[in-house]
Amino acid sequence: MLARRSFLLGVPSAILVGLARRTARADDVAVPPAVQAQLIGKVAAYDKEFANRAGARAQVLVVVRSGDDASTRTGAAMMKELGALSTIGGLPHDETQLTFTNAKDLATAIKKKGAAIVVLTPGHGGEIDAIRTALDGVNVLSVSTVAEWVPRGVVLGFDLVSGKPKLLVHLGQAKKQNVVFKAEVLKLMRVYE
Amino acid sequence: MTSKTSALVALALLLATPSARAEDTSDLQGSLDEPVVTTASQSAKTASTAPATTTTITAEDFVRWNITSLDQALDFLGVGIVTSNPLHQVDVGARGVMITKDQGNHFLLLVNGHVMNEPLFGSARFEKGAGIPFEMIDHIEVVIGPGSVLYGSYAMLGVINVVTKRAKDWKGVHLVGEFEPGKSWRAGAGAGALFSLFGKPAEVTFQVEGYRLFGPAFEMGEQITGIELADKQPERFSRDPSKPRGVWGGPRWGAVDKQHYVIVPATLARVLVGDFELNLLASSYKRAWPFSDTRTREMPNYNEPDNFELERSARFDLKWQKLLSPVVQIGARLYGDSFDYRRQGIDSRVGACIYPGVTTCVTNTRGYSRWGGLELQGSFDWFHDATLVSLLGVDVKRAFVKHQSDSTSDEDGRPLRSSDQVVDEADALLGAYMQHEWRPTGWFELNGGIRLDVGKSYDPVGSPRVAAVLKPWRGGALKLVYAQAFRPPSWYELRAEDSTQLPARDLQPERVRSIEASLEQKVRAQRLFFGVYRTEWRDLIEAYVLTPAEIREAAARGELDYLRAVSFRQFRNVATIENFGYDAGFDGTLFSGALRYGASLSSSFARRTDASGTRPLAVAPRAFGNARIAYAFGGYWPTLGLAGHWLASRPADRAYDGNFEPFPMAPPLFELRGTLSGKVPGVRGLTYRLSANWVSASEGPYVVGPGQSHDERQNAARQAQIVSAQLVPIDQFRTMFGLRYDFGTGEGGE
Numbered sequence: 001m002l003a004r005r006s007f008l009l010g011v012p013s014a015i016l017v018g019l020a021r022r023t024a025r026a027d028d029v030a031v032p033p034a035v036q037a038q039l040i041g042k043v044a045a046y047d048k049e050f051a052n053r054a055g056a057r058a059q060v061l062v063v064v065r066s067g068d069d070a071s072t073r074t075g076a077a078m079m080k081e082l083g084a085l086s087t088i089g090g091l092p093h094d095e096t097q098l099t100f101t102n103a104k105d106l107a108t109a110i111k112k113k114g115a116a117i118v119v120l121t122p123g124h125g126g127e128i129d130a131i132r133t134a135l136d137g138v139n140v141l142s143v144s145t146v147a148e149w150v151p152r153g154v155v156l157g158f159d160l161v162s163g164k165p166k167l168l169v170h171l172g173q174a175k176k177q178n179v180v181f182k183a184e185v186l187k188l189m190r191v192y193e
Numbered sequence: 194m195t196s197k198t199s200a201l202v203a204l205a206l207l208l209a210t211p212s213a214r215a216e217d218t219s220d221l222q223g224s225l226d227e228p229v230v231t232t233a234s235q236s237a238k239t240a241s242t243a244p245a246t247t248t249t250i251t252a253e254d255f256v257r258w259n260i261t262s263l264d265q266a267l268d269f270l271g272v273g274i275v276t277s278n279p280l281h282q283v284d285v286g287a288r289g290v291m292i293t294k295d296q297g298n299h300f301l302l303l304v305n306g307h308v309m310n311e312p313l314f315g316s317a318r319f320e321k322g323a324g325i326p327f328e329m330i331d332h333i334e335v336v337i338g339p340g341s342v343l344y345g346s347y348a349m350l351g352v353i354n355v356v357t358k359r360a361k362d363w364k365g366v367h368l369v370g371e372f373e374p375g376k377s378w379r380a381g382a383g384a385g386a387l388f389s390l391f392g393k394p395a396e397v398t399f400q401v402e403g404y405r406l407f408g409p410a411f412e413m414g415e416q417i418t419g420i421e422l423a424d425k426q427p428e429r430f431s432r433d434p435s436k437p438r439g440v441w442g443g444p445r446w447g448a449v450d451k452q453h454y455v456i457v458p459a460t461l462a463r464v465l466v467g468d469f470e471l472n473l474l475a476s477s478y479k480r481a482w483p484f485s486d487t488r489t490r491e492m493p494n495y496n497e498p499d500n501f502e503l504e505r506s507a508r509f510d511l512k513w514q515k516l517l518s519p520v521v522q523i524g525a526r527l528y529g530d531s532f533d534y535r536r537q538g539i540d541s542r543v544g545a546c547i548y549p550g551v552t553t554c555v556t557n558t559r560g561y562s563r564w565g566g567l568e569l570q571g572s573f574d575w576f577h578d579a580t581l582v583s584l585l586g587v588d589v590k591r592a593f594v595k596h597q598s599d600s601t602s603d604e605d606g607r608p609l610r611s612s613d614q615v616v617d618e619a620d621a622l623l624g625a626y627m628q629h630e631w632r633p634t635g636w637f638e639l640n641g642g643i644r645l646d647v648g649k650s651y652d653p654v655g656s657p658r659v660a661a662v663l664k665p666w667r668g669g670a671l672k673l674v675y676a677q678a679f680r681p682p683s684w685y686e687l688r689a690e691d692s693t694q695l696p697a698r699d700l701q702p703e704r705v706r707s708i709e710a711s712l713e714q715k716v717r718a719q720r721l722f723f724g725v726y727r728t729e730w731r732d733l734i735e736a737y738v739l740t741p742a743e744i745r746e747a748a749a750r751g752e753l754d755y756l757r758a759v760s761f762r763q764f765r766n767v768a769t770i771e772n773f774g775y776d777a778g779f780d781g782t783l784f785s786g787a788l789r790y791g792a793s794l795s796s797s798f799a800r801r802t803d804a805s806g807t808r809p810l811a812v813a814p815r816a817f818g819n820a821r822i823a824y825a826f827g828g829y830w831p832t833l834g835l836a837g838h839w840l841a842s843r844p845a846d847r848a849y850d851g852n853f854e855p856f857p858m859a860p861p862l863f864e865l866r867g868t869l870s871g872k873v874p875g876v877r878g879l880t881y882r883l884s885a886n887w888v889s890a891s892e893g894p895y896v897v898g899p900g901q902s903h904d905e906r907q908n909a910a911r912q913a914q915i916v917s918a919q920l921v922p923i924d925q926f927r928t929m930f931g932l933r934y935d936f937g938t939g940e941g942g943e
Contacts, residue, residue, distance in 0.1 A: 032237045032238065033579075035227075035229060035239060039221075039225075042220065042224060046218070046221070069516045069517070070519075072519035073516065073519040073574070073577075076519065077579050080579070147361075148361075159361075160229055161331075162249075162331055162332045163249045163251060163356065164225060164226060164228055164229065164249070164251065164332075165224070165227075184217075184785065185218055185221065187786075188218060188221060188785060188786065
């Protein structure tokens with residue numbers, strides 16, 4: 001009797017424990033690429049280091065993952081929407097699409113290209129920790145198209161809250177990547193440390 | 194310079210100032226304040242580029258201005274949309290058209306994309322009876338104008354999509370309690386969590402809540418109803434023989450304290466696992482309202498505790514969506530709904546309960562509708578960059594409806610007649626649609642689509658829409674939209690008949706077509722909107738009251754027994770409506786979003802034409818609007834919110850067929866609501882809301898009581914003294930206190 005009761009209590013408990021493992025829902029691009037691109041163009045102006053980092057012309061890397069349909073789709077849309085902006089952070093700009101191989105190579109590509117902004121499309125959820133580590137000390141504004149990656153160490157991201165776009169920022173990682181947002185814009189952001 | 198001129202100049206300067214200050218974040222704030230909507234095209238777009246006029250009302254707005262139901266949200270925060278409350282199902286109208294007592298069947302109501310309108314009456318509820326736990330709502334997307342192109346029937350005035358919160362915004366446990374002294378209470382509990390299931394990312398959100406309205410007790414004005422023609426005795430309105438006869442309401446009866454209540458338990462759960470999404474909703478809506486009216490044709494007794502109406506619903510909706518390649522996305526939706534209806538009327542009038550040995554009749558009207566279906570959808574991105582995207586879908590549905598009305602003796606419970614108003618039907622419906630979105634440049638977008646609906650009771654109906662969006666200058670968006678929509682006759686309208694209601698013949702779907710043009714201009718965090726429209730309605734379905742000549746002809750054909758009643762009706766396509774007008778809106782923020790404000794104004798010229806001529810629409814206000822302002826001090830200081838809405842005077846529902854003197858008009862109505870909300874110091878996660886609400890008008894546009902019309906011949910015979918109309922009373926002042934406690938929310942939820 002006791003064994004049966006233990007079993008009856010144990011099974012749901014095990015399921016609940018299993019369920020309780022917190023995770024993020026896979027790679028939702030909550031905010032449309034057109035809106036994300038527009039926000040990137042505006043937010044960059046509030047990064048005190050952006051002009052120094054970008055120089056005369058801002059280089060933007062859009063990182064896609066080979067074989068990932070969502071990544072390819074979002075990457076193409078971001079390339080188009082960013083390309084349609086007259087300026088990013090007040091500067092003329094060029095976009096380059098980069099296929100992700102590994103975090104270390106990404107950091108190398110950013111430095112080599114002199115990219116001021118790197119945009120991560122869906123499909124990189126498993127690599128975010130490595131990317132965060134690889135970008136420590138790299139002078140770049142990393143932007144996530146997936147909101148859930150900001151708390152994990154991407155500097156800037158976008159979420160949809162109550163049907164409106166919301167800016168997310170990881171201040172700790174921002175500091176490590178030499179991104180310094182003005183206090184006024186931080187008031188509009190959900191801040192993660 | 195007058196103060197009004199000064200204010201306008203200040204506003205113009207505010208809008209025009211080219212703020213070059215680096216610290217100025219108003220332009221960015223403006224982008225963050227522009228809603229992203231999906232309802233208009235089933236793809237995420239900013240409101241300014243959506244192929245229809247849309248308004249988004251957010252959960253934060255609910256708190257700032259103490260919004261606790263859909264109808265309040267529409268009145269205080271909507272643009273071009275208005276409601277009118279007869280103390281039971283609210284009427285919802287838009288752009289000058291409001292079809293009174295239509296059971297909400299000219300608006301399509303969705304919850305997370307799931308259709309709430311049911312096929313027996315086409316009904317959808319917008320008051321508390323909507324049965325949507327309110328704290329779970331993330332935002333409401335309101336699309337004004339015909340919207341059948343993607344959704345099929347009922348979307349004649351527009352589409353309202355209630356979107357609930359995702360787990361990221363509803364993590365932890367949430368408790369809520371609200372109390373309106375002497376009026377109502379509401380309590381609820383909910384939770385949300387992110388987790389992993391079978392290796393897939395997953396989330397769950399749910400809430401259960403209960404609402405109870407128990408007041409106020411309304412004093413109804415006295416109506417001298419005279420004698421019954423059947424027994425030449427004063428008319429009865431109670432089972433109790435000691436109660437007054439020949440009179441309804443007034444001091445001899447006292448206030449209605451037993452026949453005015455609402456009870457709504459409701460629950461909603463949303464589960465997402467990988468590519469699947471499951472929505473479950475269940476609610477019950479029991480209510481009694483303090484008067485009889487034309488819709489409750491039994492004319493039930495006065496302040497009778499056993500008069501009630503009850504609806505229960507249970508719904509499920511399982512969605513699946515998959516990206517097959519970077520350019521092809523497919524989806525499927527399996528859904529099922531159950532809706533039960535019951536109305537009980539206790540009637541002691543001899544004229545309505547004319548059975549030997551019976552003094553009181555109990556009439557029970559029962560019905561249900563059950564329906565389920567499968568929707569398949571696919572989209573194709575032709576050029577791999579969202580320049581041209583096509584959407585194709587097919588929706589197959591099976592529905593079963595049943596309805597009947599029975600009368601029993603109150604004394605011994607025996608049946609008094611065979612069932613009438615009998616409906617027993619099964620239907621199969623097919624909807625197929627396609628939409629193409631073409632965006633060749635960043636400043637021009639074209640959206641075209643059509644939906645074809647086929648049902649058992651009507652010929653195939655096509656509902657096209659074409660919309661062009663032009664962004665010719667910075668912050669500006671011009672829209673031109675042509676759209677059509679339809680509503681099929683409900684099964685009740687098609688099949689119900691009784692001794693006073695003839696069966697409908699050749700009833701056709703109602704149709705509407707609309708053309709509209711609008712301009713939206715964003716200047717930093719300020720947004721202006723102005724739109725003009727013209728709409729044409731045809732084949733409007735109503736319960737037509739037969740003329741004496743038509744009664745004689747029908748009697749000659751053996752279709753009715755004219756000795757059974759003095760009035761007979763039949764659902765017919767009786768009217769057309771033409772209207773044109775404008776909607777204007779303004780909203781914005783200052784001080785990094787701490788100060789929020791907005792206003793809207795709508796005015797229209799609407800005329801209804803039927804066999805008796807052309808006239809304005811009853812109940813629908815020709816002009817209405819709203820305004821609001823809120824300031825968040827931050828920290829533990831409260832947020833102050835002030836919101837108001839206004840309706841011009843409007844003809845009562847029986848204004849044109851009640852023969853009343855004077856002509857019954859409801860006075861202009863202004864409703865003002867002040868709200869204080871904020872965090873309770875010292876208790877993390879505990880927030881409060883205090884609110885007071887005042888309404889300027891004491892009566893609304895609905896004739897109440899047995900005096901539904903002034904018929905001189907009938908009144909003379911009955912010695913009744915009903916000349917002027919008595920209009921529905923309005924609860925003019927109420928206060929509310931609410932607490933909400935969120936715990937276990939982590940960083941995002943508090």
